[in-house]
Amino acid sequence: MDALKHLIDTDTIQVEVTIRLGRTRQTVSQLSALRPDDVLVLDQAIEDGVEICIGDKVIARGELTGDGGTEDRLCVRVVAASGTP
Numbered sequence: 001m002d003a004l005k006h007l008i009d010t011d012t013i014q015v016e017v018t019i020r021l022g023r024t025r026q027t028v029s030q031l032s033a034l035r036p037d038d039v040l041v042l043d044q045a046i047e048d049g050v051e052i053c054i055g056d057k058v059i060a061r062g063e064l065t066g067d068g069g070t071e072d073r074l075c076v077r078v079v080a081a082s083g084t085p
Contacts, residue, residue: 019062019076020051050076058082 022042034040052060062076 015054018053020053020058022048049079052076052078 022044024040024042026040049061049063051058052062059082060078061080061082062078065075065077067073067075
């Protein structure tokens with residue numbers, strides 16, 4: 001990876017990172033009937049954490065956390081890397 005840094009300025013390359021919480025299947029009718037305070041049940045438990053992805057590739061696993069600052073923001077703590085992206 002260090003050899004690549006000499007060829008490409010990786011400090012300026014930006015990629016979109018997606019955090020996947022889980023999945024569920026709904027019909028169009030069910031989705032159109034959603035109202036405030038409805039709950040969608042996902043296919044994984046809270047303790048399963050989240051997947052950190054670039055495109056469709058999972059690059060790490062994480063857990064949801066707050067930022068601990070003055071703003072109440074949702075954050076992800078990396079708990080395991082999936083190798084080199």
